[in-house]
Amino acid sequence: MEMLPFLLLLLCNYLSPVTALNAEGSVLLTLKQSITDPEGSMSNWNYSDENPCSWNGVTCKEHSIVSISIPKRKLSGFLPPALGSLSQLRHVNFRNNKLSGKLPPELFEAQGLQSLVLYGNSFSGPLPKEIGKLRYLQTLDLSQNFFNGSLPSTIVQCKRLKTLVLSQNNFSGPLPDPFGTDLYSLQKLDLSYNYFNGSVPSDIGNLSSLQGTVDLSHNHFSGSIPPTLGNLPEKVYIDLTFNNLSGSIPQNGALMNRGPTAFIGNPGLCGPPLKNPCSSETPGASANSPSSFPFMPENNPPSDNDFGRSENTKGLSKSAIIGIVVGDIVGICLLGLLFSYCYSRVCGLNQDSDETSFDKGGKGRKKECLCFRKDESETLSENVEQYDLVPLDSQVAFDLDELLKASAFVLGKSGIGIVYKVVLEDGLTLAVRRLGEGGSQRFKEFQTEVEAIGRLRHPNIVTLRAYYWSVDEKLLIYDYIPNGNLASAIHGKAGLVAFTPLSWSIRLKIMKGIAKGLVYLHEFSPKKYVHGDLKPSNILLGHSMEPHISDFGLGRLANIAGGSPTLQSNRVAAEKPHERQKSLSASEVAANVLGTGYQAPEALKVVKPSQKWDVYSYGVILLEMITGRLAIVQVGNTEMDLVQWIQFCIEEKKPLSDVLDPYLPEDADKEEEIIAVLKIAMACVHSSPEKRPTMRHVLDALDRLSISSD
Numbered sequence: 001m002e003m004l005p006f007l008l009l010l011l012c013n014y015l016s017p018v019t020a021l022n023a024e025g026s027v028l029l030t031l032k033q034s035i036t037d038p039e040g041s042m043s044n045w046n047y048s049d050e051n052p053c054s055w056n057g058v059t060c061k062e063h064s065i066v067s068i069s070i071p072k073r074k075l076s077g078f079l080p081p082a083l084g085s086l087s088q089l090r091h092v093n094f095r096n097n098k099l100s101g102k103l104p105p106e107l108f109e110a111q112g113l114q115s116l117v118l119y120g121n122s123f124s125g126p127l128p129k130e131i132g133k134l135r136y137l138q139t140l141d142l143s144q145n146f147f148n149g150s151l152p153s154t155i156v157q158c159k160r161l162k163t164l165v166l167s168q169n170n171f172s173g174p175l176p177d178p179f180g181t182d183l184y185s186l187q188k189l190d191l192s193y194n195y196f197n198g199s200v201p202s203d204i205g206n207l208s209s210l211q212g213t214v215d216l217s218h219n220h221f222s223g224s225i226p227p228t229l230g231n232l233p234e235k236v237y238i239d240l241t242f243n244n245l246s247g248s249i250p251q252n253g254a255l256m257n258r259g260p261t262a263f264i265g266n267p268g269l270c271g272p273p274l275k276n277p278c279s280s281e282t283p284g285a286s287a288n289s290p291s292s293f294p295f296m297p298e299n300n301p302p303s304d305n306d307f308g309r310s311e312n313t314k315g316l317s318k319s320a321i322i323g324i325v326v327g328d329i330v331g332i333c334l335l336g337l338l339f340s341y342c343y344s345r346v347c348g349l350n351q352d353s354d355e356t357s358f359d360k361g362g363k364g365r366k367k368e369c370l371c372f373r374k375d376e377s378e379t380l381s382e383n384v385e386q387y388d389l390v391p392l393d394s395q396v397a398f399d400l401d402e403l404l405k406a407s408a409f410v411l412g413k414s415g416i417g418i419v420y421k422v423v424l425e426d427g428l429t430l431a432v433r434r435l436g437e438g439g440s441q442r443f444k445e446f447q448t449e450v451e452a453i454g455r456l457r458h459p460n461i462v463t464l465r466a467y468y469w470s471v472d473e474k475l476l477i478y479d480y481i482p483n484g485n486l487a488s489a490i491h492g493k494a495g496l497v498a499f500t501p502l503s504w505s506i507r508l509k510i511m512k513g514i515a516k517g518l519v520y521l522h523e524f525s526p527k528k529y530v531h532g533d534l535k536p537s538n539i540l541l542g543h544s545m546e547p548h549i550s551d552f553g554l555g556r557l558a559n560i561a562g563g564s565p566t567l568q569s570n571r572v573a574a575e576k577p578h579e580r581q582k583s584l585s586a587s588e589v590a591a592n593v594l595g596t597g598y599q600a601p602e603a604l605k606v607v608k609p610s611q612k613w614d615v616y617s618y619g620v621i622l623l624e625m626i627t628g629r630l631a632i633v634q635v636g637n638t639e640m641d642l643v644q645w646i647q648f649c650i651e652e653k654k655p656l657s658d659v660l661d662p663y664l665p666e667d668a669d670k671e672e673e674i675i676a677v678l679k680i681a682m683a684c685v686h687s688s689p690e691k692r693p694t695m696r697h698v699l700d701a702l703d704r705l706s707i708s709s710d
Contacts, residue, residue, distance in 0.1 A: 024065050025052040027082045031068075035077035035099070041070050064088035071117075072096040072500065084109035095141070096120035105130045115139035119165065122146060127171075132157035141165040143190070151175060151196075156182035167192040167215065174198030180206045190215040192239070192409075200245070202226035210236050213410045217241040217265075224248075225269075230255040237410055237418070241265045248278045259434060259473075261408055261420065389477075390447075391466045392454030398424055400468065403432070403477070416551075416558045421480060430465070431481070435474040435558050443469055446560045450476070453553045456525055460517030462540060462550040476557070481540035481548050486510065489541055490625060490661075501663035504670045506545050507625045508702075511677065513547040514539060515699040518618060521552070522611045522695050529553070530609045534617035535598045535631075536624060597631025597641040602689055612689035618698070619643075619684025626678055628661025643685045676705050 021029075025047075032042045045055045053060035059067035065086050071093055078101035083089070089110040095117050102125035113134050124146040131137075132154025140158070143165045150173030151166075162185050172195040180203030187209050197220040204214070205228030214236055222244040229238055230253030238254060239262055246268025249255065260273045270278035389400040402424055411419045417434045424430070446469060454464045468475040484493070492499040502510075521529045531552050538551040600616035620631055623642050633645040640648070649659050656671065664674070680701055686692050693701075 020050050021047050022051050022063075024086055025049065025055075027085055028052050028055070028058065028065070028068075030080045030082045034080045035075050037073070037075055039073050041073040041075065059091075061088070067091040067093075069093040070097070075099055077101075079104060079107060081106035083107050086110055087112070089113060091115045091117075093117040094121065098122060100124065102126075103128055108133045112136055117141045118145065119143040120145075124148065126150075127152055127155075129154045131155050134158055135160065137161055138185075139163040142169065143167040145169050147171060149173070153177075159183065160185055162186060162209075163188040165190045166194065169194050171196060172220075175201050177201065178203055180204040183207070185209060187211050191219065192216065193218045195220055197221065197244075199223040200226055200229070200240070202228045205229050205231035208233065212413075213237045213239055215239045215410075216243070218407075219243050221245060225250055225255070227252055227255075229253075235413070237413060238262060239410060241408070245269055249274065259418075264404075389466055389468045392451060393463070393465050396466050398428065403430075408432070416554055429480040429482075431462075431478045433476045433478070433554075435476065442560050446474070446557065449553065449557060449560060452526065453557075456521075456552070458517055458520040460513045460547055460549060461520065461552065462548045474557075476554075478550070479548075481542055481550070483541035483543065483545060485537050486539040486541060486547065486621070486625075487536035489545075490536060490628060491630070501661075502545075502625075504664060504674065508673070508677070508705075510539075510541070510545065510547045511622060511625065512699070512702050514549065514618060514621065515695055515702060517547070517549040518614055518695040519699050521549075522614070528611075530611055531614050531617075532609045533598075534614055534621070536621055539621070597643075600689065601687055610689065611695070612692050615684050615692045615695060615698070616689075618695070619681045619692075622677060622681035622684065626661065626664075626674060626681065627659055628663060646682070673705060677702075 028045060029047065032045050035042070037043075041056055043056070045052065049055070051060070051063055052058050052065060053063060057068060057070040058065060059069070066088050067090060068083075069091065072095070075094065075097040077099060079094075079099065081104040083092075084104070084106040087110065090112055091114060093115070096119070098121060099118070100122040103123060105128040108128060108130035111133050114136050115138060116134075117139060119141045120143070122145060123142070126149030127142070127147055129152040131140075131152055135158065137158045138160050140161060141163065144167070146169065147166070148170040151171055153176040155161075156176055156179060159182060161183055164183070164186060165188065167190045171191075174197060175191075179201045184206065186207050189204075189207070189210060190213070192215040196216075200216065200221050200223070205226065207214075208231075210232055214232065217239045218241070220243060221240070224247035225240065225245055227250040230250055232238065232254040234254050236254050238258070241261065241263065242265030245263075245266040248271040249263060249269055251272065258273060260275075263269050263274060270276050389403065403422065406425065407423045409421045411421050411431065413419075420432045420434075422430045422432050450464070450467050454467070457463065462481060463479045464476060465479060466477040468477070483489075488499075489502055518531070518534075521531060529552070531549065533551060533555065534549070538549070540548045540550050542548060598617045598620050600613045603613060620642055623629075623646055624631060627642070627646070629642060629645070631642050632639055633642055635645065635648075646659070656675070659678075660674065680693075680698060683691075683693055684698065
């Protein structure tokens with residue numbers, strides 16, 4: 001009898017692993033069985049646990065699963081229907097994996113779902129009509145998959161939807177009605193690179209909460225552009241490129257003052273800002289509506305071949321054909337005369353010149369002589385309407401024609417123009433910034449400044465490869481840096497449910513890279529430059545998370561180019577103090593410069609920028625990377641800058657854990673290293689410029705730190 005309790009105990013222990021896991025855990029194990037997991041992301045998903053709340057990628061609230069997030073782990077397989085039985089599920093994030101198959105309709109039985117992020121997989125098939133059950137859905141990102149079929153009409157029942165991103169799929173058909181009326185909460189809309197057709201819904205103009213870019217590009221939308229799109233917020237950029245739209249471009253509200261890059265690839269469109277004027281028969285066209293915007297080549301309207309589309313167009317009338325032929329003959333004659341003039345004026349009989357340029361009016365081939373040489377810059381400044389792309393690097397092998405015909409995507413907007421990601425036909429990716437549209441008298445000043453910046457070469461500074469100047473358009477062409485900016489890497493990106501936090505070793509690598517770039521600017525650049533506007537948003541991250549300092553000298557270039565940047569703090573050492581005093585009042589400086597949290601306190605005095613300004617900004621960036629907090633910290637009902645907050649924490653003798661970024665505890669063994677960097681940061685943000693170290697001393701300290709930790 002004494003053996004009975006022991007046997008019962010053994011029996012209980014034997015049975016417990018089988019019966020312990022709750023129902024929700026069993027559902028997740030069906031997911032695990034449906035997926036191949038090469039990196040072991042689900043290695044701790046086991047029957048032996050009482051519930052799944054401690055499993056990798058799983059978040060619970062009151063012992064119920066509310067989130068499943070396993071991004072970028074090379075998962076393959078499919079999503080099982082059983083996931084829909086998780087009644088409290090709010091967030092699903094499997095972005096950037098290799099999952100495939102169709103979305104099971106049963107998934108949408110989890111009617112409390114607020115975000116479904118599946119971009120960067122291989123899902124296919126239609127989007128189930130059951131999507132309409134998700135009345136609390138706020139984020140739907142299915143981009144970069146193979147979904148097809150039409151967008152179900154039930155999606156308009158998701159009235160709380162704020163982010164709808166369906167780009168780079170095979171969706172087709174018209175948008176459901178009433179798309180813009182019912183989805184009134186939308187803040188982000190990206191339908192690019194699909195096969196949507198029909199007209200652009202006029203009620204999209206009702207979406208007053210939209211922000212950033214409304215991207216309808218690379219589809220088959222047809223008909224005219226609804227004038228109601230002009231009702232969107234003026235800061236919204238509307239991308240309608242590469243569709244089948246026709247008629248005149250409405251000139252109202254958010255549609256006004258847009259460059260042609262918002263409309264190219266629609267051969268049927270006419271009127272400003274495109275070069276092809278509308279005929280009197282075009283609906284909504286004015287009698288004379290020529291555009292002075294030179295971004296597209298004159299006498300060279302986009303063709304089907306230019307944009308990779310094969311369109312079924314109606315035959316042209318005889319009068320239209322005659323007009324085209326006459327126009328071509330006149331254009332060819334003018335080009336011939338211009339070429340003859342340039343050849344006789346500049347090249348003479350010298351056939352051995354090794355200089356090259358690109359013929360904007362022709363096919364972008366290299367020529368053996370230049371109409372405008374560098375030593376004839378006065379001639380160029382008087383003839384800036386010739387629209388030449390000026391390379392600043394011998395490796396530049398593209399011309400303006402190739403640039404204009406490339407695929408373009410809006411990366412961002414600021415007070416200093418719009419930045420595009422441009423992919424050339426050969427795959428080369430560039431970043432192109434549009435500056436102001438005014439100003440024609442300061443070319444020589446612009447040329448001097450931009451060519452000085454173009455000579456800067458350092459692995460931690462973004463390289464300026466070329467520029468373009470005309471009376472109405474100025475472009476800067478840079479290397480494209482693929483991994484976003486440091487601000488997003490520290491704090492995450494708006495609209496994303498989750499992000500991968502930076503480890504301490506990566507943060508230290510970024511800190512050192514920024515320091516190296518600043519040392520080069522301060523000590524080895526020809527003019528010993530000052531950046532003047534250093535902050536995480538203009539530190540870009542490369543393939544291996546190496547930092548690249550960007551936007552150097554941008555404010556001055558925009559000012560010369562005739563733009564009106566909202567923040568002209570990109571000052572260089574050559575700028576005179578009295579020029580700043582004329583352009584900004586002390587109160588404006590305080591609001592625009594010091595208000596960012598990155599500028600040195602002495603900037604309020606509007607003195608000549610010094611390298612110690614960059615040291616202070618760098619110190620704030622170090623503090624931001626250590627604490628994970630923004631440069632302006634909310635404390636109760638008041639705000640203070642990050643430097644003041646750190647000083648407050650030191651005075652209050654707060655523990656280090658209260659100061660560190662919450663994502664850093666896993667690197668607790670680096671505590672001494674973190675404290676050492678914190679001390680370097682505090683030295684950089686000293687209130688007295690004279691007591692701040694030079695960037696050379698900062699870099700030496702970081703190098704010694706790395707050596708001692710090895």
